[in-house]
Amino acid sequence: MRTSIATVSLSGSLTEKLDAAARAGFDGVEIFENDLLASPLTPEDVRTRCADLGLRIDLYQPMRDIEAVPEAEFARNLRRARHKFELMRRLGADTVLVCSSVSPQAVDDDALAAEQLSRLADAARESGVRVAYEALAWGRHVSTYDHAWRIVETAGHPALGTCLDSFHILSRGTGTQGIEDIPGEKIFFLQLADAPLLAMDVLQWSRHYRCFPGQGGFDVAGLVRHVLATGYDGPLSLEVFNDVFRQSEAGPTAVDARRSLLLLQEEVGEASLPGPVVPTGVAFAELVTPDAEPLAALLGALGFTRTARHRGKPVGLWEQGDARILVNTGPAVRREGARLAAIGLESPDPAAAARRAEALLAPVLPRRRAPQDAPLDAVAAPDGTELFFCADDRPERPGWRADFEDTGRPPGQEGIRGIDHLALTQPWHQFDEAALFHRGVLGLHAQESVDVADPYGLMRSRAVTDPGGSVRIALTVGAAPTDDTVHAQHIALATDDVVAAARRFRDAGGSPLPVPANYYDDLAARFEFADGELETYLDLGILYDRDAHGVFRHCYTRTVGRVFFELVQRDGGYRGYGAANAPVRLAAQHAVRALTGG
Ligand SMILES: O=C(O)c1ccc(O)c(O)c1
Numbered sequence: 159m160r161t162s163i164a165t166v167s168l169s170g171s172l173t174e175k176l177d178a179a180a181r182a183g184f185d186g187v188e189i190f191e192n193d194l195l196a197s198p199l200t201p202e203d204v205r206t207r208c209a210d211l212g213l214r215i216d217l218y219q220p221m222r223d224i225e226a227v228p229e230a231e232f233a234r235n236l237r238r239a240r241h242k243f244e245l246m247r248r249l250g251a252d253t254v255l256v257c258s259s260v261s262p263q264a265v266d267d268d269a270l271a272a273e274q275l276s277r278l279a280d281a282a283r284e285s286g287v288r289v290a291y292e293a294l295a296w297g298r299h300v301s302t303y304d305h306a307w308r309i310v311e312t313a314g315h316p317a318l319g320t321c322l323d324s325f326h327i328l329s330r331g332t333g334t335q336g337i338e339d340i341p342g343e344k345i346f347f348l349q350l351a352d353a354p355l356l357a358m359d360v361l362q363w364s365r366h367y368r369c370f371p372g373q374g375g376f377d378v379a380g381l382v383r384h385v386l387a388t389g390y391d392g393p394l395s396l397e398v399f400n401d402v403f404r405q406s407e408a409g410p411t412a413v414d415a416r417r418s419l420l421l422l423q424e425e426v427g428e429a430s431l432p433g434p435v436v437p438t439g440v441a442f443a444e445l446v447t448p449d450a451e452p453l454a455a456l457l458g459a460l461g462f463t464r465t466a467r468h469r470g471k472p473v474g475l476w477e478q479g480d481a482r483i484l485v486n487t488g489p490a491v492r493r494e495g496a497r498l499a500a501i502g503l504e505s506p507d508p509a510a511a512a513r514r515a516e517a518l519l520a521p522v523l524p525r526r527r528a529p530q531d532a533p534l535d536a537v538a539a540p541d542g543t544e545l546f547f548c549a550d551d552r553p554e555r556p557g558w559r560a561d562f563e564d565t566g567r568p569p570g571q572e573g574i575r576g577i578d579h580l581a582l583t584q585p586w587h588q589f590d591e592a593a594l595f596h597r598g599v600l601g602l603h604a605q606e607s608v609d610v611a612d613p614y615g616l617m618r619s620r621a622v623t624d625p626g627g628s629v630r631i632a633l634t635v636g637a638a639p640t641d642d643t644v645h646a647q648h649i650a651l652a653t654d655d656v657v658a659a660a661r662r663f664r665d666a667g668g669s670p671l672p673v674p675a676n677y678y679d680d681l682a683a684r685f686e687f688a689d690g691e692l693e694t695y696l697d698l699g700i701l702y703d704r705d706a707h708g709v710f711r712h713c714y715t716r717t718v719g720r721v722f723f724e725l726v727q728r729d730g731g732y733r734g735y736g737a738a739n740a741p742v743r744l745a746a747q748h749a750v751r752a753l754t755g756g
C-alpha cells in the first residue's frame with residue numbers, strides 16, 4: 159500500500175517537511191494549507207519539488223465550514239472553494255478534505271448538508287478534483303463517521319466521498335465495525351493517528367496529543383483492518399498534530415512515522431518484514447568514560463573484577479556472575495562523563511535481528527569496529543545507544559569475547575547474579591519513538607508508562623521486556639526539554655540477598671545513596687516487618703516495595719558521570735521497578751548532588 163504523511167505532522171518549512179517525508183521513504187504527502195500559505199514557493203514550484211522527490215500530493219486540506227448553512231453563506235463558501243480548486247489544479251492535487259462544519263451558522267439538516275456538498279462536488283468535478291468529507295469529533299452537527307457517510311450516501315455524487323480519520327473515530331469510542339458498511343470506493347481517504355488515552359476535551363486532545371500508530375492507546379490496526387475489508391486502496395496517511403513533533407527535527411520524526419506505519423502494515427498483513435528475533439539476555443552493558451578510575455573503584459566495591467581487556471582498544475571487561483560490564487575510555491567518550499553507550503543483547507539469530515532492525519529504518523553500524531575485531535551485528539537505537547546482537551549459542555564463551563584477552567583474574571563472586579535491568583534516559587522528544595522502537599524492532603513487550611514526581615520536575619518511565627524477564631530496559635525521560643536532570647542512566651544488578659550485597663559494598667568502601675528516616679517511618683505504617691529489619695534497611699539505604707506477585711528490595715550507589723548502579727532483589731515474581739520509591743530516590747540524588755556539586 160502507498161504511504162503518506164500530512165505536512166502538519168512535521169516541523170519546519172514546507173521544503174524541509176517535503177524533504178524529510180521523501181527521505182524517510184513516504185510515497186506521498188497531505189499538504190496542509192497553512193504550510194503552503196507560509197511558503198515562498200509557488201504552487202507550481204511545490205508541484206515540481208514533490209515530483210522531483212518522488213512524492214505524490216495525495217490530499218490538500220482542510221476546507222472548513224462549508225455545508226448546511228443559509229444559501230447566501232453557501233454561495234460565499236462555494237466561491238472560496240472554487241478558488242481553492244483552482245489552486246489544487248496548479249498543485250496537481252486531486253483530493254480535498256472538507257471537515258464537518260463547526261460554524262454557529264450551520265444547521266442540523268442532513269438533507270441540506272447533502273445538497274450543498276453535492277453542489278460543492280459539482281464545482282470540484284469541473285476542476286478535476288474530488289471532495290473527501292470528514293467528521294470532526296467536535297463537529298457542530300456531524301461528529302461521527304457513520305453520520306458523515308450517511309450524508310455522502312444521500313448526496314450520491316461521484317466526486318464526493320468520505321475521509322476516515324482514526325483519531326476522530328476512536329476518540330469517541332464509536333464502534334468501528336460499521337466502517338465495513340461503506341463501499342471502499344466511497345472512502346476517498348484514510349488518515350491515521352493514535353493518541354494516549356486521556357480524559358480531556360476532544361479538540362485539545364486531537365490538536366496537541368495525537369501520536370503515531372502504536373505509540374498511544376487506540377486500536378488503530380483494528381480500524382485499518384475494517385477499512386481494508388471494504389476494498390479501500392488509497393494511501394495509509396499519517397495526520398498527527400503533536401506539540402512535541404512541532405519542536406523536533408523533521409528528519410527523525412519522519413523516520414519514526416514511517417517505522418510506525420511499517421509496523422502497522424505488518425500487523426494488518428500488508429507488509430512482510432523480517433520477523434522479530436526477541437533477545438534472550440543481556441550479554442553486556444558498555445560504559446564510556448573519560449576516566450576509568452571512579453568507575454573501576456565503584457565496580458570493585460560492588461564485587462566486580464576486571465577479567466579481560468580488549469586486544470585493540472582501551473576497553474576493560476568487568477565481570478561478576480552473569481553481569482558483564484565494559485568500561486571504554488576510547489575516543490567515543492564525550493565530555494559529560496561516564497555514560498551507558500552500548501548494550502549487547504543475546505540473540506538466537508543476530509543477523510536476522512539486524513535485518514529486521516534495518517528494515518525498520520534503524521541505522522546499521524559497521525559490523526567490525528576494527529579490522530581484527532570479531533564481526534558483530536549492531537544498530538543504533540533512536541537515542542544513539544548502540545545495540546549489539548550477540549549469538550547466544552555459546553554462553554560460556556560468546557564470540558565477542560574473542561576480542562578480549564584474559565587478565566587472569568576470575569569473575570567476582572560477591573552475590574551479584576547478573577543484570578536485572580538497564581535504565582536509559584531518552585531525549586525528551588524521543589520517548590514515544592523509543593518505546594515503539596524497542597517493541598517493534600526488538601520484539602520486546604512494553605509495559606504501561608508511569609509518572610514519578612521528582613522534586614524539581616517529573617520523570618516518566620516505561621519498561622520494555624522479553625516474556626521471560628531476561629531483558630528489561632526501563633526507558634525514562636524528564637518532563638521538559640530543559641529538565642535539569644538527575645535522571646541518569648543506570649545499571650541494576652540482580653542479587654538474591656540485597657542486604658548482604660549492600661553491606662559488602664559499604665564494607666568495600668562504597669557509599670550507598672542515603673535514604674531519609676521519614677521514608678522508613680512510612681514503610682512501618684504500610685507494611686509489617688520483623689524486628690530490626692527496617693533498621694537494617696535504613697542503615698543501608700534499602701528501599702522496599704510489594705506488588706501482587708512479590709517483594710522488591712533495592713538500593714543505589716552514588717552517581718559517576720551520568721551513571722549509577724542499583725542493587726536489586728526480586729522475590730516471588732515481583733514485576734515492577736520500585737516506581738513507588740522513585741520520588742524518594744530522585745530526591746536523595748538531588749540532595750547528594752547539591753552537596754557535592756556533581
Ligand atoms: O483540528 C482540525 O481542525 C483538523 C483539521 C483537519 C483534519 O483532517 C483534522 O483531522 C482535524
Ligand SMILES: [Mg+2]
Binds near residue numbers: 292349
Ligand atoms: Mg483528519
